[in-house]
Amino acid sequence: MHYVKALKILQGKHSHTVLLALVTLLFQLSVPLPSFPLNDDYPYYKTVENILHGDVRLHHPINMTFLLQGFYGAVVASVAGLSHSSLAAGTILLSTAGIMIFYALLRRFFDRTVSTLGALTLLVNPFYFYLSHTFMTDIPRLALSLLSVYFFVRSVETKRRTYVTLGVLSALAAFWVRQFGIFTIGGLVLYYLFDDRKQLLTRRNAILLFALPATMIVTWLYWYYAVNGSAGYTEGYFNVGLNVLRTIGKGALHAGYFIFPLGAFYLFNYRTVRKKFFTLERSRKTFVALMLLAMAGFAAAAHFFLGYNAFYQFSLMSASRLGIKTIPGIKPNGIFPEALAGPLTLLSIAAFVGVLVDILSVRRGDKRFRLLSFVMVAEVVPLLFTMNFFERYFLLLIPIMTLFALRSLSRHVSVKRILVAYVLLFGALSWYGTYDNMSWNSARWEGVGYLHGIGVAEEKIDAGFEYNARFYETCIQRPELAVRWQSWACSLSDAYVVSFEQQPGYDVLHRVAYYGPFGERLGDVLVLKKNGAQ
Structure with a gap:
């Protein structure tokens, strides 16, 4: 019975939509999920952990809004357990939603085939595909911003105020993932300013486009500085000249x-x-x-x-x-x-x-x-x-x-062939590049595990930005202890180093091979010990 219902859905008017969602999900899951942090994942993971323990403060050095994604991560962790793999799987779900939103937007302009291929160009984009396997803010923010753009396009098509409201709410949701998610509202303001100025003068739009975003910004600033008590790491925000x-x-x-x-x-x-x-x-x-x-x-x-x-x-x-x-x-x-x-x-x-x-x-x-x-x-x-x-x-x-x-x-005349070639080229690059990234990072963390296994204290290891992020607060409180800063992460010691190559003054303790998708050996990650280190 369920098989027959599924077959009817695949053969019905929504077949393109269902197949696109399935292809999107399966293609992303064809690369192993990471069991380790990538990029800025560590403080995001720790924030989700805080939320699960009833503490809604952001883990240092996070200085973006993030709260909505943090609560989303807590929901995912409540269902699937807290791990880097489960959080990455949560991002993949949002990534799939983003592809479907983009498809819906494309359908406002093009036929089903071009829209499907167009949506696939986003799926196979190397930047989009790789970030979909992390718990970074980029994919959740993009999905919500795309939803905002979709509703704004619908508002221009239909003149219905409901779509403006939905677009603004989507942008504000994006804002509570990353501050610049609010910028799509500025796009609608500019459109009204140049092409439909009377819309700016309505009370409803004044509230939606100006008062409500301003309230959200003030709320965030108050929460961040007065409630969260953020201090320490602060980016240089403004770029001039x-x-x-x-x-x-x-x-x-x-x-x-x-x-x-x-x-x-x-x-x-x-x-x-x-x-x-x-x-x-x-x-x-x-x-x-x-x-x-x-x-x-x-x-x-x-x-x-x-x-x-x-x-x-x-x-x-x-x-x-x-x-x-x-x-x-x-x-x-x-x-x-x-x-x-x-x-x-x-x-x-x-x-x-x-x-x-x-x-x-x-x-x-x-x-x-x-x-x-x-x-x-x-x-x-x-x-x-x-x-x-x-x-x-x-x-x-x-x-x-x-x-x-x-x-x-x-x-x-060859639009479909061009798009198919685009999807195949970028798809191969994205899939192989992401697989390669997961492979050598897995070897990196296996090397860290080797050091822990022979009794090396974690603070004596320099294993790169994602590992060293755990020492941030110690280095802020006692900066004289920092041996090497990399962005906002620092190491407390260089006695043991994880590296792609042997470094001067170090001996090789251990090698961890990493492999490609077809079992071919691509290289080694080295675990090094500094001469004279205890």
Whole structure:
């Protein structure tokens, strides 16, 4: 009976939706879930642990809102037990929800097949796929921000005030995961300001768009400083002067890197891009030219004067890895050839310029795409003035830029073939890169376990950022004890080090091999002991 019902669902009008959800979930679960922290997972895990024990304060050094995600993690842990694996599984559920929301948004513009393939481009995006296997704030925030954008698009289509309310509430929910989740409200404000000003004058919208967000911000500030009692680690928030220009070039380059396979499409169709470019107003042509200069200038300066590829220094993805590498030494295997750095730079620039021309070509009467362009502005501009650059902060640009690119792609005779090739290319890269990350990190933590097993105290071990995060409060209280700082994490000793390579002055105690998805040995993680260490 249940089999028959399931078959009817798969054959019905919602078949694309059901199959997309199943493919999304199964593809993400095809990579082993981590039983260890990745990136900033440690303080998030500890905050969930606090909540389960009745303490709603954030674990230092968290200085983002996070509370909604913390309570979500507590619910997941109550059902499946508290572990890094269960929290990562919780993120995968939200990631799947994000794909389905994006599909629903795409269906407002395109047919089912293009929408399905478009949604899959987000699923297989290396940044999205990797972060879906962590308990970082990026995926939950993106899912809620996408929901906000969906409701705002529906409000523009239908003029129904209910959708504005739902969009604002979704954005405020995103705010309680990460502060800049509130920016999508700014996109709707800009749309009303330029295209439908009378909407700003209504009492209802004044409350929804200004009073309610302001109340949430004040509530957060009071809670964070007066109730949470946060102290110690504080990021330098504001970025001014020439740093802003650098961030513009760097941010645009990384935005293109998010969707670099589309650079090939824009290069092959350069005549269409050129034709659109020359129909733009003079000020918009100048803006495109300046952005092209900024990207090329940053890439060239980084390569010729600083000696590194612009992507690799700041990106979650480089030739050697997907995700961050926080232990010493050169990782012995890569996920794509280093020689591709130059072509990837070109494709990234082409992808961003192509999408930018598409965005600037939107006419005033095309209300939905006008709204999306304003959401991009509201999302990007404030982040240009923050001191710390992390490309994952700009993750919402991936689905929005994809929407604009699909607007051009959908007119192409080979749109489906192009999208299938995109999905296969990025899918292989994402899956292999994430598997590789889980494999060598598992070896890293096995090395830590080896040291614990032979009686080495945990404070004598330097095993990289994710391990050393546990020493943060000790180092804040007694900074003279810190041996090495890495971002906000520090080590209390370098007597025992986990590394990809042997280090001067150290002996190799133990080797832990890590393997690829087909059983091939990719390399070793070394457990080192400092000469003379006890």
